[in-house]
Amino acid sequence: MKRFIQTIRNIYKIEDLRKRIGYTIGIILLYRLGSYVVLPGVDPNQLASLQNQTSSGLLGLLNMFSGGAFSNASIFALGIMPYISASIVVQLLGMAIPYFQKLQKEGESGRKKINQITRYLTVLITGFQAPAYIANLITQLPAEAISPFDPSITSPTTFFWVSSVIILVSGTLFVMWLGERITDKGIGNGISLIIMIGIIARLPFALFGELVSRMEQKGGGLVIFIVELVVLIAVILISILLVQGTRRIPVQYAKRIVGNKQYGGVRQYIPLKVNAAGVMPIIFAQAIMFLPLTLAGFAESETLTGFAAAFTNVNGFWYNFVFALMIILFTYFYTAITINPNQMAEDMKKNNGFIPGVKPGKKTAEFIDQIMSRITLPGSIFLAFVAIMPALVALMGVTGQFAQFFGGTSLLILVGVVLDTLQQIESHLLMRHYDGLTKSGRIKGRSSINMG
Numbered sequence: 531m532k533r534f535i536q537t538i539r540n541i542y543k544i545e546d547l548r549k550r551i552g553y554t555i556g557i558i559l560l561y562r563l564g565s566y567v568v569l570p571g572v573d574p575n576q577l578a579s580l581q582n583q584t585s586s587g588l589l590g591l592l593n594m595f596s597g598g599a600f601s602n603a604s605i606f607a608l609g610i611m612p613y614i615s616a617s618i619v620v621q622l623l624g625m626a627i628p629y630f631q632k633l634q635k636e637g638e639s640g641r642k643k644i645n646q647i648t649r650y651l652t653v654l655i656t657g658f659q660a661p662a663y664i665a666n667l668i669t670q671l672p673a674e675a676i677s678p679f680d681p682s683i684t685s686p687t688t689f690f691w692v693s694s695v696i697i698l699v700s701g702t703l704f705v706m707w708l709g710e711r712i713t714d715k716g717i718g719n720g721i722s723l724i725i726m727i728g729i730i731a732r733l734p735f736a737l738f739g740e741l742v743s744r745m746e747q748k749g750g751g752l753v754i755f756i757v758e759l760v761v762l763i764a765v766i767l768i769s770i771l772l773v774q775g776t777r778r779i780p781v782q783y784a785k786r787i788v789g790n791k792q793y794g795g796v797r798q799y800i801p802l803k804v805n806a807a808g809v810m811p812i813i814f815a816q817a818i819m820f821l822p823l824t825l826a827g828f829a830e831s832e833t834l835t836g837f838a839a840a841f842t843n844v845n846g847f848w849y850n851f852v853f854a855l856m857i858i859l860f861t862y863f864y865t866a867i868t869i870n871p872n873q874m875a876e877d878m879k880k881n882n883g884f885i886p887g888v889k890p891g892k893k894t895a896e897f898i899d900q901i902m903s904r905i906t907l908p909g910s911i912f913l914a915f916v917a918i919m920p921a922l923v924a925l926m927g928v929t930g931q932f933a934q935f936f937g938g939t940s941l942l943i944l945v946g947v948v949l950d951t952l953q954q955i956e957s958h959l960l961m962r963h964y965d966g967l968t969k970s971g972r973i974k975g976r977s978s979i980n981m982g
Contacts, residue, residue, distance in 0.1 A: 554716035597728030
């Protein structure tokens with residue numbers, strides 16, 4: 531506790547870090563405020579049906595990512611997910627289309643063009659999702675709940691449709707802009723923090739709902755609730771190990787004598803992460819799993835049949851089987867574009883480094899690639915298992931909202947972003963010769979959710 535208080539004092543002493551944290555908190559408060567601003571013309575007192583619809587299932591998950599804005603019929607109802615979907619599409623195009631591959635190699639100018647394309651695509655995706663959201667909103671509200679500017683109007687007008695679509699698109703773009711501001715002027719990883727804050731905002735409601743359920747409805751009382759909390763903490767610790775786990779490869783640097791000085795002759799280690807892709811595979815897979823729901827117009831899953839019903843039931847077998855399979859595939863995909871064995875082998879060769887027992891150059895690249903393949907498989911399977919944990923605990927009687935925190939995208943994003951944020955603060959402290967947040971002075975983050 532004493533170390534924590536001292537760290538807070540050190541943070542306050544660093545003016546730049548203090549301003550960045552203050553700026554980030556201000557942006558987050560603005561985002562949370564916007565999630566309660568209801569679309570013009572909608573009566574906020576008539577949202578009980580919509581909130582009941584989003585209390586569980588895939589809509590509940592989507593509502594959690596938006597921090598409750600979806601169920602509030604807010605101007606930020608669609609949240610940041612359209613931007614994430616657009617970013618995923620652009621990254622996939624970068625693997626298949628030469629034009630995007632060329633942009634990726636052009637450095638800063640290419641990155642700016644890719645960001646611009648991502649923004650345009652975000653507008654298109656949001657423009658497609660917004661009418662579907664409004665159509666579902668209308669079906670969930672009584673006719674008198676939508677009365678734009680005139681109490682005598684009992685049905686949505688063309689003006690209501692057009693204005694609501696424009697507001698929802700603008701809301702998503704504004705949230706995207708807020709994330710970019712945090713990245714540029716705050717403590718970094720703005721999009722990640724926006725998602726994390728939305729998830730954390732739902733945690734108190736989920737905890738209270740589960741406690742009430744155990745005390746009144748499902749039984750078990752306080753003892754079962756405490757057991758669930760212990761299991762949740764255990765899953766969080768496992769997730770931290772999944773994010774931070776590494777396999778170290780020894781690298782020997784050859785001796786070089788220049789003048790009277792000796793260089794090299796030391797052994798170091800290359801840490802290869804068991805989960806080098808971070809939470810990106812889950813985000814990729816989750817964004818794709820939202821497609822059937824979007825195509826169905828955000829309709830209630832109970833009214834759907836066939837394919838749409840199977841892939842909007844978050845506790846169903848086929849949904850979780852396909853979800854887990856996609857996570858494993860995307861883990862390999864994202865690891866392949868994140869880790870470049872050829873570049874690592876070339877860098878070692880330039881610095882007179884080699885892996886003992888392995889020839890420099892091509893053989894070293896093949897060796898690193900082989901190691902990555904071996905550690906990625908168990909890492910991807912374990913990542914998939916953590917992702918489908920909410921469905922498993924839901925079968926044991928845990929309420930839908932609380933079950934989402936036992937794994938899945940929500941938990942891994944929380945763990946990953948918190949570690950990344952602490953790592954950012956740690957870097958600022960160590961750079962100015964202050965003690966870090968931990969005794970070792972090192973916090974391992976995960977690959978940030980960098981969407982542009």
